Amino acid sequence: MQNIVVTGKSGAGKQPRIDVLVSEFGLSQLSTGNIFRHYLGVFKSLGHERSPESYWDAAADGFVPDAAIRAALEPACAAKGIPVDDAVLGLKAARFVDAGLFVPDSITNALFEGAFQKHGGRGLILDGYPRTADQARFLLDAVSRAGTRLDAVLIVDNEDELIVGRTIGRRICPKCQKVFHLEFKPPKDGRLCTACDAEVIHRSDDTEEKIRTRLAEFQKKTLPAIGVLTGEGIPQVRVPGNLPVFTDEIVRASVMEALAPVLK
Ligand code: AMP
Numbered sequence: 001m002q003n004i005v006v007t008g009k010s011g012a013g014k015q016p017r018i019d020v021l022v023s024e025f026g027l028s029q030l031s032t033g034n035i036f037r038h039y040l041g042v043f044k045s046l047g048h049e050r051s052p053e054s055y056w057d058a059a060a061d062g063f064v065p066d067a068a069i070r071a072a073l074e075p076a077c078a079a080k081g082i083p084v085d086d087a088v089l090g091l092k093a094a095r096f097v098d099a100g101l102f103v104p105d106s107i108t109n110a111l112f113e114g115a116f117q118k119h120g121g122r123g124l125i126l127d128g129y130p131r132t133a134d135q136a137r138f139l140l141d142a143v144s145r146a147g148t149r150l151d152a153v154l155i156v157d158n159e160d161e162l163i164v165g166r167t168i169g170r171r172i173c174p175k176c177q178k179v180f181h182l183e184f185k186p187p188k189d190g191r192l193c194t195a196c197d198a199e200v201i202h203r204s205d206d207t208e209e210k211i212r213t214r215l216a217e218f219q220k221k222t223l224p225a226i227g228v229l230t231g232e233g234i235p236q237v238r239v240p241g242n243l244p245v246f247t248d249e250i251v252r253a254s255v256m257e258a259l260a261p262v263l264k
Contacts, residue, residue: 001025001263002148005126005139005234007226008156010214011167013241014127015179016248017156020255021125030115031127032108034177036093037203041174043090046076052095063092100210102217105134113142121146132221136228150234152262153226154255158241160215167211171200235262 006014021027055064069088077084096103112129130136143150169182173193180187180200187193187200230236237258243250
């Protein structure tokens with residue numbers, strides 16, 4: 001297995017399937033959502049008083065020039081020893097991620113390409129990328145430039161209403177990314193990661209309104225992205241996100257069974 005795309009609605013249950021792929025095939029997870037959250041954290045650590053929205057030029061339908069954003073963030077970055085480019089990226093990502101909207105393709109593709117190249121374009125589980133038809137075409141190009149391939153698109157299916165319920169209670173470990181649910185898979189003492197003891201967080205975009213925005217984004221933009229990949233002959237396999245009994249072994253079996261025809 002060289003590379004596999006794992007896709008599905010946000011909150012469908014991708015992470016347990018990704019964990020199976022990591023342990024079965026020794027692949028590494030490349031998650032654009034995690035990359036964005038890293039930069040968001042960098043920006044938020046500055047305690048900057050202005051909102052990301054205030055750097056948006058509605059008439060131009062884009063951010064004010066980078067030089068203006070850099071100038072505003074530079075003093076705090078210098079004081080804290082933070083690279084100003086990372087903070088600028090975090091500020092830009094925050095405007096979209098916090099609203100449950102997709103980050104524009106130009107920002108996402110550039111960020112993805114850097115991470116993809118760092119791994120030599122192989123051995124990756126692409127999580128949350130591509131999410132638009134433009135990103136899918138960019139990915140096909142990046143794969144062909146790297147001389148590697150995409151082996152499959154694994155789609156995790158789930159119902160909107162189940163996702164809304166599960167996502168509101170979701171908590172994430174900011175250190176190791178382990179996912180919990182307040183009711184179904186509670187963190188230790190209701191707040192600590194069972195793997196590394198860090199205090200779990202409630203993602204800023206895990207509110208009902210923002211989840212529904214993300215679900216609409218999936219229908220409008222991500223389904224066409226999957227279409228671009230399957231149009232190129234990349235095999236598509238589906239697994240149910242919701243299993244009547246949810247154990248590590250049942251999840252593993254469900255993923256391996258779905259992939260069997262591709263692995264032959
Ligand atoms: P995720 O953790 O994959 O649900 O991603 C969290 C948020 O990051 C999304 O709601 C988007 O705001 C942003 N994001 C992650 N991946 C992408 C992508 N491929 N394209 C655009 N925005 C993305």
